[in-house]
Amino acid sequence: MKLSGYFLVRLTVLLAVTFTVNACPPADRSALLAFKKQLSEPYLGIFNTWTGTDCCNGWYGISCDPETERVADISLRGESEDPIFEKAGRSGYMTGSLSPSLCQLDRLTTLVVADWKDISSEIPACLTSLPNLRIIDLVGNKISGHIPADIGKLSRLTVLNLANNQISGSIPTSIVNLNSLMHLDLSSNKLDGTIPSDVSKLSMMSRALLSRNQLTGSIPVSLSKIYRLADLDLSMNQITGTIPAEFGSMRVLSTLNLDSNQLSGEIPTSLLSNSGLNILNLSRNSLEGCLPDVFGPKTYFTALDLSYNNLKGSIPKSMSSANYIGHLDLSHNHLCGSIPPGSPFDHLDASSFANNDCLCRSPL
Ligand SMILES: *[C@@H]1O[C@H](CO)[C@@H](O)[C@H](O)[C@H]1NC(C)=O
Numbered sequence: 001m002k003l004s005g006y007f008l009v010r011l012t013v014l015l016a017v018t019f020t021v022n023a024c025p026p027a028d029r030s031a032l033l034a035f036k037k038q039l040s041e042p043y044l045g046i047f048n049t050w051t052g053t054d055c056c057n058g059w060y061g062i063s064c065d066p067e068t069e070r071v072a073d074i075s076l077r078g079e080s081e082d083p084i085f086e087k088a089g090r091s092g093y094m095t096g097s098l099s100p101s102l103c104q105l106d107r108l109t110t111l112v113v114a115d116w117k118d119i120s121s122e123i124p125a126c127l128t129s130l131p132n133l134r135i136i137d138l139v140g141n142k143i144s145g146h147i148p149a150d151i152g153k154l155s156r157l158t159v160l161n162l163a164n165n166q167i168s169g170s171i172p173t174s175i176v177n178l179n180s181l182m183h184l185d186l187s188s189n190k191l192d193g194t195i196p197s198d199v200s201k202l203s204m205m206s207r208a209l210l211s212r213n214q215l216t217g218s219i220p221v222s223l224s225k226i227y228r229l230a231d232l233d234l235s236m237n238q239i240t241g242t243i244p245a246e247f248g249s250m251r252v253l254s255t256l257n258l259d260s261n262q263l264s265g266e267i268p269t270s271l272l273s274n275s276g277l278n279i280l281n282l283s284r285n286s287l288e289g290c291l292p293d294v295f296g297p298k299t300y301f302t303a304l305d306l307s308y309n310n311l312k313g314s315i316p317k318s319m320s321s322a323n324y325i326g327h328l329d330l331s332h333n334h335l336c337g338s339i340p341p342g343s344p345f346d347h348l349d350a351s352s353f354a355n356n357d358c359l360c361r362s363p364l
Helices: 002-021 026-037 083-088 100-104 125-129 173-177 221-225 245-249 317-321
Strands: 062-064 071-077 094-096 110-114 117-119 135-137 159-161 168-170 183-185 190-192 207-209 231-233 255-257 279-281 288-290 300-305 310-313 324-329 334-338 358-360
Touching: 026 071, 026 100, 100 125, 221 245
Parallel strands: 071 110, 094 117, 110 135, 135 159, 159 183, 168 190, 183 207, 207 231, 231 255, 255 279, 279 300, 288 310, 300 324, 310 334, 334 358
Antiparallel strands: 062 071
16 A cells, blocks of 8 residues: 555656657647648748747747647748748738637747738637637738627737738627737728727737728727727728817827717817827718817827828918928818918928918918
8 A cells, every 4th residue: 555655656746757858749739730730831931940849949930838848839920030031031921711720729828920911711709718818910821700709708919910911890899808908900800890899908908009990980989998008990981970179188199090980070179179189080080060270289299190181171270370280181171271381381392281271371
């Protein structure tokens, strides 16, 4: 009895030692090999490095958690400064699909398969069962299908970048449960439907880029409750309704692009007097009313583009007291009257004011 107990202890110790020495468990290795099998990367040969048993060492783009020795990161970027790319003298190109075998890597924290141009599968729905995922970056491929409906399960996700793909369907309502999400980029896809109205639950979000889709509905007012939001881009969609006046009191917001939508109503006074806002593009909408006279020494716009709307009235005199307006475009509106003299206007040329009803004075 005593003796067999002793051997059992010895055996356990032996197993533990063997296990920690052997990085890359066979199950992780075979999941990676199944992932590789669905892909073809003919020019650089990055997958030629995926040989041998220790996937934690020397496998291009793979790294493991030093403690658990499980695969933690897959980081494959088609645009890279890696010598392998320099030698080939080209950026990456890859065809094939993202195998659901990825989902067997249950300690995965980073999944970057970006800028390979031609990976054309759907996003494996089972990815939402990987509790440690922090980064999903699949930008710049030909990924189609929908965003998994239960994406909101990924409570540790900080970056979701699916830009420049062919993803369709609507933005899943569960997305608002990603309470660690800081960076959301769904630009240049085929998404339709509306932006979830309870989007303010994404309280950590600092960048929300949804441009170049087919989104409809109005701009949720709750976006204005996301304190950290610095960069909001909803441009080139089919968004209707008015611009929430609450955007004017957002303290961190510095870039707001709402251009090329179907927005109507007036430009909120508070928006133009929000001195933190440095880039504002409202071009190509149906905005009307007069430009509010709220500019002043705190006004600092690197770009203010209000072109192609239905603005009427005159250019407010206070605009000439602005601290800085780098690029100003008021063209293609119904403005009238004289362009005020003053520094922000000195460096602008006539095109900034072209195609209005009856503007006059320099530079016209
Ligand atoms: C504003 O948006 C319009 C239309 O989408 C675009 O053509 C223009 O270049 C943008 N303006 C600036 C300053 O980026």
